[in-house]
Amino acid sequence: MSESTILKDAPPVTAKWSGYLRVGSVVNEIANVKTIRLLPESGEGLLPFTFVPGQFLNVAFFIGGARMIRSYSISSSPTHREYLDLTIRREPRGAVSRHIVDLLRVGDLVEAGGPVGKFTFDGSEADNIVLISAGVGVTPMLSITRYLTEQAWDGEIFYIFSCSYPSEYMFAEELVSLQKKNPKLHIAVTVTRPEGTDWKGHRGRISKEFLTESVPDLTARRIHICGPSGMMDATKKLLVELGVPAEQIKIEAFGTPKPTPAAAGTTAKSMSPASGPTVNFSSSNKSSKTHLDMTNGDSPPEQTVLELSEELGIGIDFSCRIGTCGVCKVKMTSGEVDQEVQDSLDDDDKANGIILACQAKPRSEITVEA
Ligand SMILES: Cc1cc2nc3c(=O)[nH]c(=O)nc-3n(C[C@H](O)[C@H](O)[C@H](O)COP(=O)(O)OP(=O)(O)OC[C@H]3O[C@@H](n4cnc5c(N)ncnc54)[C@H](O)[C@@H]3O)c2cc1C
Ligand code: FES
Incomplete structure (x- = not known):
């Protein structure tokens, strides 16, 4: 553990912030995964904001002439006020993750905004917690586990992790040392492809048996899940079948951004007819009707405000494209939209006509400030 100041008694407070942070260190965790430690812009002192374990940061880079924003969960504990860690997996064809993992160096400045997100747990929400993750979905769980242990939280923590190979069991040594400090931290790891290795632990995917063996009284507990979308859906289904009430299960999706225009001005044309409601982009002085989904007939319109803007x-900024990150917020000055997911809108946003461009499908002619 770092020797930085640990503010045990100070409860974390979120604040909306944007600006620059400086890379303090870059650490290889496992193949293709690095932890980037971010410091205040000056390189010293306290971070200009605090966060709640489980929240994420939006970071922006100019890559190939386009500004790209992505979200990364903070993997460190908010008790360390001088830094925060992002643990990032290099996606084989990913624009931003490759830029970060391959090119970011100590001393570089990173444009960032946040903290954001409601997938949080600071010990006040329940008196015990089950944290289930796979792959790089471990990041919010690490922040929560580190924080609760540093706070000497009284509740039981069930930390369940799944990975393909034993070599992908991230932070294994640190978890053992956290467990020594915290007898109420229970760790269960399963490896889906252990063949040819000396892995002696549990084998196979997360199953009902693995869950019930690892967590007594499962149905009575609050459960957080983060990982690939298939793993999250399958695990949630197992939990519901085991009798866990759906409202006790919290999920964080890391999103599946579609390949996007490589450079400003590049467009992605839809092939279906433009005969849906008109969207007026008032700041750009452009208007167009939305395209309708040919497979669904002509109602409701399937194109989102973000897709039409592309x-x-x-240039409407975006990151997750699934309603989680809030990067695509725009103000709607007239009209009505349907939004399937509104997780990143708060009451103030809703009262002020803010919509999520990635979710908003116009119900009538609308005008947005973009
Ligand atoms: C709330 C939240 C928290 C997150 N936290 C983390 C975290 O802690 N750690 C982490 O590593 N990630 C995290 N993510 C995911 C992260 O935001 C990015 O989505 C991820 O890094 C991929 O971004 P990218 O720009 O590298 O990939 P993109 O360029 O956006 O590509 C997305 C995917 O499509 C694939 N792809 C791209 N182009 C093509 C193509 N032409 N053909 C086929 N496939 C293609 C890529 O391989 C990649 O898998 C989080 C996401 C959210 C929403
Ligand atoms: S892009 Fe993340 S909420 Fe729309």
Whole structure:
């Protein structure tokens, strides 16, 4: 553990912040996964904001002439006020993750905004917690586990992790040392492809048996899940079948961003007819009707405000494209939209006409400030 100041008694407070942070260190965790430690812009002192374990940061880079924003969960504990860690997996064809993992160096500045997110746990929400993750979905769980242990939290923590190979069991040594400090931290790891290795632990995917063996009284507990979407859906289904009430299960999706225009001005044309409601982009002085989904007939319109903006070459920022990160917020000054997911809108946003461009499908002619 770092020797930095640990503020045991200070409860974390979130604050909306944007600016620059400086890379303090870059550490290889496992193949293709690095932890980037971010410091205040000056390189010293306290971070300009605090966060709640489980929250994430949005970071922006100019890559190939385009500004790209992505979200990364903070893996460190908010008790360390001088730094925060992002643990990032290099996606084989990913624009931003490759840039970060391959090119970011100590001393570089990173444009960032946040903290954001409601997938949080600081010990006040329940008197015990089950944290289930796979792969790089471990990041919010690490922050929570580190924080609760540093706070000497009284509740039981069930830390369940799944990975393909034993070599992908991230932070294994640190977890053992956390467990020595915290007898109420229970760790269960399963490896899906242990063949040819000396892995002696549990084998196979997360199953009902693995869950019930690892967590007594499962149905009575609050459960957080983060990992690939298939793993999250399958695990949630198992939990519901085991009798866990759906409202006790919290999920964080890391998103599946579609390949996007490589450079500003590049457009992605839809092939279906533009005969849906009109969207007026008032700041850009552009208007167009949305395209309808040919497979669904002509109602409801399937194109989102974000997709139409990309077609018109209007630069609305985005990251997750699934309603989680809030990067695509725009103000709607007239009209009505449907939004399937509104997780990143708070009451103030809703009262002020803010919508999520990645979710908003116009119900009538609308005008947005973009
Ligand atoms: C709330 C939240 C928290 C997150 N926390 C983390 C975290 O802690 N750690 C982490 O590593 N990630 C995290 N993510 C995911 C992260 O935001 C990015 O989505 C991820 O790093 C991929 O971004 P990218 O720019 O590298 O990939 P993109 O360029 O956006 O590509 C997305 C995916 O598509 C694939 N792809 C791209 N182009 C093509 C193509 N032409 N053909 C086929 N496939 C293609 C890529 O391989 C990649 O898998 C989080 C996401 C969210 C929403
Ligand atoms: S892009 Fe993340 S909420 Fe829309």
